[in-house]
Amino acid sequence: MADKLTPREKGFSEWYVDLVQKAKLADYSDVKGCMVIRPNGYALWENIQRTLDAKFKEVGVKNAYFPLLIPESYLKKEAEHVEGFNPQLAVVTHAGGQKLEEPYVIRPTSETIINRSFAKWVQSYRDLPLLINQWANVMRWEMRTRLFLRTTEFLWQEGHTCHETEDDAEKMTLQMLEAYRAFAEDYMAMPVLTGRKTESERFAGALRTYSIEAMMQDKKALQAGTSHNLGQNFAKAFETKFQGRDGREHFVWQTSWGVSTRLIGGLILTHSDDSGLIVPPKLAATHVVIIPIAGKATDAEKTQVLEKAHALGADLRKQGLGVVVDDDDSKGPGFKYNEHELIGTCVRIEIGPKDLAKNSCVFRDANTHEVNSLEELKARADDGFLLAHWNGDAKVEARIKEETGLTTRCRPFNLPQEPGKCVMTGEPSPGRIVFAKAY
Numbered sequence: 001m002a003d004k005l006t007p008r009e010k011g012f013s014e015w016y017v018d019l020v021q022k023a024k025l026a027d028y029s030d031v032k033g034c035m036v037i038r039p040n041g042y043a044l045w046e047n048i049q050r051t052l053d054a055k056f057k058e059v060g061v062k063n064a065y066f067p068l069l070i071p072e073s074y075l076k077k078e079a080e081h082v083e084g085f086n087p088q089l090a091v092v093t094h095a096g097g098q099k100l101e102e103p104y105v106i107r108p109t110s111e112t113i114i115n116r117s118f119a120k121w122v123q124s125y126r127d128l129p130l131l132i133n134q135w136a137n138v139m140r141w142e143m144r145t146r147l148f149l150r151t152t153e154f155l156w157q158e159g160h161t162c163h164e165t166e167d168d169a170e171k172m173t174l175q176m177l178e179a180y181r182a183f184a185e186d187y188m189a190m191p192v193l194t195g196r197k198t199e200s201e202r203f204a205g206a207l208r209t210y211s212i213e214a215m216m217q218d219k220k221a222l223q224a225g226t227s228h229n230l231g232q233n234f235a236k237a238f239e240t241k242f243q244g245r246d247g248r249e250h251f252v253w254q255t256s257w258g259v260s261t262r263l264i265g266g267l268i269l270t271h272s273d274d275s276g277l278i279v280p281p282k283l284a285a286t287h288v289v290i291i292p293i294a295g296k297a298t299d300a301e302k303t304q305v306l307e308k309a310h311a312l313g314a315d316l317r318k319q320g321l322g323v324v325v326d327d328d329d330s331k332g333p334g335f336k337y338n339e340h341e342l343i344g345t346c347v348r349i350e351i352g353p354k355d356l357a358k359n360s361c362v363f364r365d366a367n368t369h370e371v372n373s374l375e376e377l378k379a380r381a382d383d384g385f386l387l388a389h390w391n392g393d394a395k396v397e398a399r400i401k402e403e404t405g406l407t408t409r410c411r412p413f414n415l416p417q418e419p420g421k422c423v424m425t426g427e428p429s430p431g432r433i434v435f436a437k438a439y
Helices: 010-023 039-059 073-078 079-088 109-123 166-186 234-237 262-271 300-320 331-343 374-379 393-405
Strands: 026-028 035-037 068-072 091-095 098-106 129-141 153-163 192-196 210-214 220-230 242-243 248-250 253-260 288-292 321-323 347-351 354-357 368-370 387-389 432-436
Touching: 010 026, 010 262, 035 039, 039 129, 039 153, 039 166, 039 262, 068 073, 068 109, 073 098, 073 109, 079 234, 098 387, 109 129, 109 153, 109 234, 109 253, 153 166, 166 210, 166 220, 166 253, 210 432, 220 262, 234 253, 253 262, 262 393, 288 300, 288 331, 300 321, 300 347, 331 347, 374 393
Parallel strands: 288 321, 288 347, 368 387
Antiparallel strands: 026 035, 068 098, 091 098, 129 153, 153 253, 192 210, 210 220, 220 253, 242 248, 347 354, 387 432
């Protein structure tokens, strides 16, 4: 029989890691905090990448590629940026058997090195908007890692754009946030909240950061994507300027936005169960497995069953489906059933034939609660998304995190904002914000 998973009720974290490894999605590497993405996991990433890439290109975004190594001096040009990333940086000091005159930082994100190119490419308002995306790997030195959810090296896309005005940049920031929301809900079947992050949770160097936040089965939050209005901070640091329609020189207004292989972790934690991986059909690599059931049939009957199985497989592939005909006669039907349930094959057809379709959904709203005091916030810390009043003070936000283990996720656009009293201080609050434990 295929390997059984640790039941979720016995250990949710253990179940998650068990599923990732036994479904052959990823494995641990000998490099600290890094993972090996196996073919089953990479197939999911390819489908995510293919879908999002098409959506980006629909709005005029073009792909490019920038170096993995970034001169250390580039990061120091934007003080808040380097301060925010400094604890996570991996630095190359030697190459070719010699010490480098200037160290290189392994890419944690690319705002700095991309601005170095943008400063050359943008001369006039006619060059704007400039819409660039790159699919790449990045490295952020993490102390506590978990496959797909938080690793030292991971795969992602990072979009970077330049605009004439702050309004244009804000529109692009929100347009890409909406693209992420639509992808999460329409393709991943993963409901998300969209909203603005607090100043403490804002991306280092940005004016404003927005995110999509999903609730996992264990009621913890997962930040599944971010979109940042960078303002002119990086433009001023790298002299990214253009001649405007008024004939004067102006700094560009910029955005950056990204999602990563963390989405695969989100997909697992949203849908999967104790039997294995469950993948929404729009992202599945294998939609259908056809299992020939011959039993004690004669050789002629077995041949006929196999022919029909492969013919059906060919017909289904013409419909754009991913199909596997599992005709390995060294494994019994029961083993095959469990194996394909474990790895997330959507539908099983037995010749046959007999269909088995699977469904799953997460009831986020049932695990979203209004709380009105610090005691209630502490008591319900493990209950999902908590809507609480907060006075907007970053120091108070830090105290709440220290005392409860909860962090602010975002202030959802669709959450009506009414004045109240901060759960920590009793001071006036402009409205409720989402608190939750997070990955």
